[in-house]
Amino acid sequence: MAKDGEKSEWREFIWNPRTREFLGRTASSWGLIFLFYVVFYIFLAGLFALTMYVMLQTLDEDKPTWQDRLATPGMVIRPKADETFEIVYTVQKTESWDMYAQALDNFLEPYNDTMQLQKNDECTPDQYFLQEDSGDVRNNPKRSCQFNRSVLEDCSGFNDRYYGYQEGKPCIIIKLNRVIGLLPGNNGQAPYVTCGAKREDSDKIGELVYFPPNGTFNLMYYPYYGKKAQVNYSQPLVAVKFLNITANEDVNIECKINANNIPIGSDRDKFAGRVSFKLRININN
Structure with missing residues (x-):
């Protein structure tokens, strides 16, 4: 119940x-x-x-209303096989370096002279390409300056389709990360790249040559106005060719940006404005 x-x-x-x-x-x-x-x-x-x-x-469609204004932009290299920043190959083994040449081909394709001529302007060198807005009237889309891969000469892939890798004289391409509004260099002094071996490898690096001359990022490619406002922007590049690096040994290399208004490293990021990588060229006797 x-x-x-x-x-x-x-x-x-x-x-x-x-x-x-x-x-x-x-x-x-x-x-x-x-x-x-x-x-x-x-x-x-x-x-x-x-x-x-x-x-x-409060948001701007063309650029962030608030951004972490980096005092020093980061640097990257191409080709980059993986996240370890190591370029290791054997001259006699085509398969060991062909991927690097192909990576550079793909990376430099947008910089072909014909493509740059179609979409970008021929600008006046050695001065900022300023395109300010007029009050609330936007000066968009903003134009961009041509960066022709032929400027890289021996590292352009035109004269040498293998970028020196088959000769043990490889090319490395360097670029600065984009920072909206950055004006690198004061008083007309353009930023430039220098590369050198770490202290323990200082006697192994040999002779270097830079393209464009002196490893310069011309002022006409600055400022950068953002991906939406400046859709055809082509980042300037610097190529470094290693002419007689010591073979069959690891060589630790560091490249850095030099400018009179860009500090190198900071408390937040000691690697800002520089990039380090290992280069090893093996030659079978």
């Missing part, structure tokens, strides 16, 4: 025909609760929409 009584209590809790209550509440009570939550969630959704609308009014 006790069990039948318990079942009866559960049935009445779920639906009580005498009081017409469902789960202990009448229809009007459930209706008020449902109405409360509908109004509550509509209010939350409206508050969220209003917050998003106000926030979106």
Whole structure:
């Protein structure tokens, strides 16, 4: 009998025909609760929409309203086989260096002279290419300066399709990371790249040659206005060719940017403005 009584209590809790209550509440009570939550969630959704609308009014479609203004942009090299920044190959084994040549071909393809002529302007060297807005009137899309891969001469892939790798005189391409609004160099002094071996390998690096001459990033490629405002922007490049590096040994190399208004390294990032990599050229005797 006790069990039948318990079942009866559960049935009445779920639906009580005498009081017409469902789960202990009448229809009007459930209706008020449902109405409360509908109004509550509509209010939350409206508050969220209003917050998003106000926030979106502060955003600029072409550049970030707030950005971490890096004092020193990062540097990267090409080709880059993996995240270890190591270039290791054997001259006599084509398969060991062909991937590097192909990587440089792919990387430099957008810099072909014909493509640059079609989409970018021939700018005046040695001065910033400023394209300021006029009040609320946007000067968009902004133009970009040509960077022709032929400027890289022996490292352009035109005269030597293997970029010196088959001769044990490889080319490395260096570029600075993009920073919106960065104006590197004061008083007309353009930033330039220098490379050298780490102290323990200083006698192994041999002679280097830079393209363009002196490893310069010309001022006409700055400032950068952002991906949306300057859709055809071509980052300037510097190529370094190693002419007689010591073979069959690891050579640890560091390249850095030099400019009179760009500090090298910082408390936040000691590798800012520089890039280190290992180069090993094996020659079978």
